[in-house]
Amino acid sequence: MDLREKVEPLPEEFDPKEISDPAGSAPNGVFEGGDGKNREIVLGRNVHKMCFAINEPEADDEITGEREAYMASVLARYRKSLVERTKHHLGYPYNLDFDYGALSQLQHFSINNLGDPFIESNYGVHSRQFEVGVLDWFARLWELGRNEYWGYITNCGTEGNLHGLLVGREVFPDGILYASRESHYSIFKAARMYRMECIKVDTLVSGEIDCKDFRNKLVQNKGKPAIVNVNIGTTVKGAVDDLDMVIQTLEESGFRDRFYIHCDGALFGLMMPFVKRAPKVSFKKPIGSVSVSGHKFVGCPMPCGVQITRLEHIKVLASNVEYLASRDATIMGSRNGHAPIFLWYTLNRKGYRGFQKEVQKCLRNAHYLKDRLKAAGVGAMLNELSSTVVFERPKDEDFVRRWQLACEGNIAHVVVMPNVTIEKLDAFLNELTQKRSSWYEGGKIPSPCIAADIGDENCLCSLHQK
Amino acid sequence: MDLREKVEPLPEEFDPKEISDPAGSAPNGVFEGGDGKNREIVLGRNVHKMCFAINEPEADDEITGEREAYMASVLARYRKSLVERTKHHLGYPYNLDFDYGALSQLQHFSINNLGDPFIESNYGVHSRQFEVGVLDWFARLWELGRNEYWGYITNCGTEGNLHGLLVGREVFPDGILYASRESHYSIFKAARMYRMECIKVDTLVSGEIDCKDFRNKLVQNKGKPAIVNVNIGTTVKGAVDDLDMVIQTLEESGFRDRFYIHCDGALFGLMMPFVKRAPKVSFKKPIGSVSVSGHKFVGCPMPCGVQITRLEHIKVLASNVEYLASRDATIMGSRNGHAPIFLWYTLNRKGYRGFQKEVQKCLRNAHYLKDRLKAAGVGAMLNELSSTVVFERPKDEDFVRRWQLACEGNIAHVVVMPNVTIEKLDAFLNELTQKRSSWYEGGKIPSPCIAADIGDENCLCSLHQK
Numbered sequence: 001m002d003l004r005e006k007v008e009p010l011p012e013e014f015d016p017k018e019i020s021d022p023a024g025s026a027p028n029g030v031f032e033g034g035d036g037k038n039r040e041i042v043l044g045r046n047v048h049k050m051c052f053a054i055n056e057p058e059a060d061d062e063i064t065g066e067r068e069a070y071m072a073s074v075l076a077r078y079r080k081s082l083v084e085r086t087k088h089h090l091g092y093p094y095n096l097d098f099d100y101g102a103l104s105q106l107q108h109f110s111i112n113n114l115g116d117p118f119i120e121s122n123y124g125v126h127s128r129q130f131e132v133g134v135l136d137w138f139a140r141l142w143e144l145g146r147n148e149y150w151g152y153i154t155n156c157g158t159e160g161n162l163h164g165l166l167v168g169r170e171v172f173p174d175g176i177l178y179a180s181r182e183s184h185y186s187i188f189k190a191a192r193m194y195r196m197e198c199i200k201v202d203t204l205v206s207g208e209i210d211c212k213d214f215r216n217k218l219v220q221n222k223g224k225p226a227i228v229n230v231n232i233g234t235t236v237k238g239a240v241d242d243l244d245m246v247i248q249t250l251e252e253s254g255f256r257d258r259f260y261i262h263c264d265g266a267l268f269g270l271m272m273p274f275v276k277r278a279p280k281v282s283f284k285k286p287i288g289s290v291s292v293s294g295h296k297f298v299g300c301p302m303p304c305g306v307q308i309t310r311l312e313h314i315k316v317l318a319s320n321v322e323y324l325a326s327r328d329a330t331i332m333g334s335r336n337g338h339a340p341i342f343l344w345y346t347l348n349r350k351g352y353r354g355f356q357k358e359v360q361k362c363l364r365n366a367h368y369l370k371d372r373l374k375a376a377g378v379g380a381m382l383n384e385l386s387s388t389v390v391f392e393r394p395k396d397e398d399f400v401r402r403w404q405l406a407c408e409g410n411i412a413h414v415v416v417m418p419n420v421t422i423e424k425l426d427a428f429l430n431e432l433t434q435k436r437s438s439w440y441e442g443g444k445i446p447s448p449c450i451a452a453d454i455g456d457e458n459c460l461c462s463l464h465q466k
Numbered sequence: 467m468d469l470r471e472k473v474e475p476l477p478e479e480f481d482p483k484e485i486s487d488p489a490g491s492a493p494n495g496v497f498e499g500g501d502g503k504n505r506e507i508v509l510g511r512n513v514h515k516m517c518f519a520i521n522e523p524e525a526d527d528e529i530t531g532e533r534e535a536y537m538a539s540v541l542a543r544y545r546k547s548l549v550e551r552t553k554h555h556l557g558y559p560y561n562l563d564f565d566y567g568a569l570s571q572l573q574h575f576s577i578n579n580l581g582d583p584f585i586e587s588n589y590g591v592h593s594r595q596f597e598v599g600v601l602d603w604f605a606r607l608w609e610l611g612r613n614e615y616w617g618y619i620t621n622c623g624t625e626g627n628l629h630g631l632l633v634g635r636e637v638f639p640d641g642i643l644y645a646s647r648e649s650h651y652s653i654f655k656a657a658r659m660y661r662m663e664c665i666k667v668d669t670l671v672s673g674e675i676d677c678k679d680f681r682n683k684l685v686q687n688k689g690k691p692a693i694v695n696v697n698i699g700t701t702v703k704g705a706v707d708d709l710d711m712v713i714q715t716l717e718e719s720g721f722r723d724r725f726y727i728h729c730d731g732a733l734f735g736l737m738m739p740f741v742k743r744a745p746k747v748s749f750k751k752p753i754g755s756v757s758v759s760g761h762k763f764v765g766c767p768m769p770c771g772v773q774i775t776r777l778e779h780i781k782v783l784a785s786n787v788e789y790l791a792s793r794d795a796t797i798m799g800s801r802n803g804h805a806p807i808f809l810w811y812t813l814n815r816k817g818y819r820g821f822q823k824e825v826q827k828c829l830r831n832a833h834y835l836k837d838r839l840k841a842a843g844v845g846a847m848l849n850e851l852s853s854t855v856v857f858e859r860p861k862d863e864d865f866v867r868r869w870q871l872a873c874e875g876n877i878a879h880v881v882v883m884p885n886v887t888i889e890k891l892d893a894f895l896n897e898l899t900q901k902r903s904s905w906y907e908g909g910k911i912p913s914p915c916i917a918a919d920i921g922d923e924n925c926l927c928s929l930h931q932k
Contacts, residue, residue, distance in 0.1 A: 056818055071815070094578070102541060125560075127544075166659060295576060
């Protein structure tokens with residue numbers, strides 16, 4: 001076997017243009033095609049953009065040291081590009097501001113929390129003692145007793161959703177899944193994976209679930225229990241579904257004991273508890289599980305998440321253990337043991353009050369961004385409990401990519417995380433207004449109407465401008 | 467909310483006994499109950515062993531520096547325990563010998579390969595260029611053309627199995643899953659998650675799938691396509707299913723075009739290609755997907771894996787994209803971007819020849835261990851293509867835990883990885899023979915018969931000893 005294929009030359013700087021699709025099509029946006037229209041989602045491609053091939057070592061490499069030097073230069077340039085990319089990032093809900101220098105001493109260990117966090121494994125290089133500490137903190141945050149919860153630290157928000165919905169399905173095997181159409185795609189992926197019947201519920205302009213439509217659809221399917229996904233912050237608009245109204249709708253539609261609610265709190269699950277006027281996510285209400293991402297508001301070098309559910313539900317899984325053939329109620333078997341230590345470290349350093357301060361700062365900065373966008377004539381929306389500012393999609397894909405904005409159709413968003421400062425927002429706003437003036441030729445060309453996406457009152461096109 | 471619960475005092479040293487179940491039951495083995503008998507698997511527990519609670523910071527913490535000092539001391543002691551635990555580890559197939567010092571400069575970045583590795587995301591802090599390089603290397607290893615494969619770097623072997631079987635089910639929605647009863651538990655977990663009919667096939671004493679039983683079960687279910695899990699190294703005995711005989715059995719039973727084979731190569735998938743006499747795992751044969759773990763033979767600080775499948779199969783997933791509502795054919799959405807860089811680094815440093823040397827060393831050392839065990843009167847088995855040495859389960863749980871042996875029923879195993887040296891094996895063997903002499907009172911008490919587990923010819927109990 002000849003593994004000595006030539007490595008592609010390394011560009012001086014990682015210009016995003018250089019790593020774009022060689023076929024010439026625009027790079028994809030986050031949620032769909034990059035041209036902002038309803039471009040078809042293209043799966044099953046295998047497009048080799050710039051890639052660093054593996055180069056079989058030469059026999060004399062160790063003597064010449066050339067290989068080491070080559071690898072060091074690849075890494076140094078990659079690091080430089082990460083610094084630049086981190087600096088210009090606004091679109092994804094990741095807190096990029098963290099310092100885990102104190103934990104670099106642990107990178108040398110293969111830390112693996114195999115299986116259930118509460119069942120000791122014989123593998124000794126684990127971090128269960130940190131993981132359980134973190135889980136306790138979250139269970140307390142969501143008001144579930146120390147002896148009444150079960151949970152684990154996941155690889156990402158998607159794994160939390162996959163777990164929550166699986167538990168729901170095991171509790172109600174013939175249940176129908178209800179989720180608003182602005183739910184994260186992992187919800188619909190789960191429905192397909194698990195072969196669950198799934199009904200999409202309409203949303204309001206804000207992005208929240210439309211409980212009137214929910215009620216209609218429940219009433220049409222009274223025969224089967226309901227498994228409901230409630231969004232604590234939708235992906236695009238940062239909308240928070242009204243948990244209390246969802247529960248009320250279920251009860252009034254005759255589903256009193258026949259429902260399971262999973263709260264997808266990927267982003268705001270960790271911010272909401274610190275906002276005074278926010279409706280509470282709490283296990284004192286009849287919910288079954290809550291998941292949240294760890295790499296978003298907290299910040300972590302790699303994706304991770306926290307999943308908390310009721311111990312009694314896990315016992316339902318356990319009753320089928322012979323078929324499951326496992327002492328493991330997690331989705332994954334081997335689990336990253338570093339993630340719990342990162343979370344433990346930040347929770348301990350910042351604590352409840354630290355998060356509260358950061359949430360307040362984020363909400364303040366989000367309002368600043370929205371106000372300045374509108375003052376500059378850019379249609380924009382900010383949901384009350386959210387730090388996600390939705391606005392007119394910038395016309396130029398280079399600009400979108402430079403600021404790594406997440407886009408869907410005619411809108412884009414910025415998620416204001418703790419690392420997004422006023423200075424960063426100002427730089428972005430100045431660049432945007434300058435560019436915009438040339439895109440729309442100082443107002444000669446009308447800017448697009450986005451009222452359908454963000455409501456008449458937020459749109460600033462020539463029609464809706466007052 | 468009062469988050470100021472008292473942190474449990476930190477023990478001087480992380481003695482495994484101190485973190486054992488306070489209820490007094492023996493800690494669990496890997497595959498089932500720790501007492502070695504068929505103890506019921508207990509799920510749905512929430513046992514708080516030693517844990518590091520999160521402590522809400524005091525207002526004056528920053529001034530006194532007490533918090534920083536406390537956390538530093540927790541971490542320093544934890545690190546010390548990891549060194550000790552890493553030193554005495556033998557039971558799990560993890561190569562604990564790696565040095566990623568050159569990559570610690572990247573820990574400061576939130577690297578996330580969101581979604582499909584071949585579809586660019588707007589999020590700029592990713593490592594797709596490394597990931598695709600690694601995938602190319604594996605596709606070449608398993609003989610699938612650069613433009614014919616699709617794959618991604620997973621969080622662990624389980625995710626690879628979940629993906630492979632999902633692809634199989636999408637290709638044959640009414641297919642029946644066949645897997646030997648010694649398959650990894652994630653295979654049966656997947657069957658349950660995906661609501662697939664699943665048939666367990668018997669195994670030979672070696673742990674390999676019994677193709678006679680397989681044939682019988684196929685013939686009884688001719689009406690439905692077959693989705694087959696083939697083990698390239700079983701979890702307990704390191705047995706390699708005979709891929710060629712599995713294919714022949716399928717074809718002879720009339721399943722010519724109606725089967726999908728997933729190869730679970732969690733451990734040996736990366737070792738087999740370097741063993742001359744091993745049957746080849748190759749996409750030139752009619753297989754659908756292969757998965758392998760990255761943290762096992764390669765070695766990585768956190769679990770990860772590689773999943774390779776045929777591009778044409780992913781197009782089957784893609785055809786249902788409206789329902790999937792995603793441009794993402796992975797199981798997870800957010801994906802750890804550090805893992806591909808770890809793999810890229812090791813593949814580049816060691817290359818094909820480096821792995822070959824390490825595999826040879828592992829097999830040599832495994833033979834050494836088996837021979838010395840038998841010479842000491844301990845029944846032991848080593849499959850031909852394996853570095854997993856299976857032997858009589860040590861009588862004392864403290865000893866099992868000290869060496870972190872993986873146990874099932876009456877047998878235990880050591881997986882000889884590149885970091886397991888002759889010196890380490892000698893230390894283990896000396897301790898074992900010494901202890902054993904006291905457990906069995908120098909031969910006065912007979913040692914248990916394990917012929918049912920490893921075969922008459924490998925057992926050294928008084929009945930089978932010649």
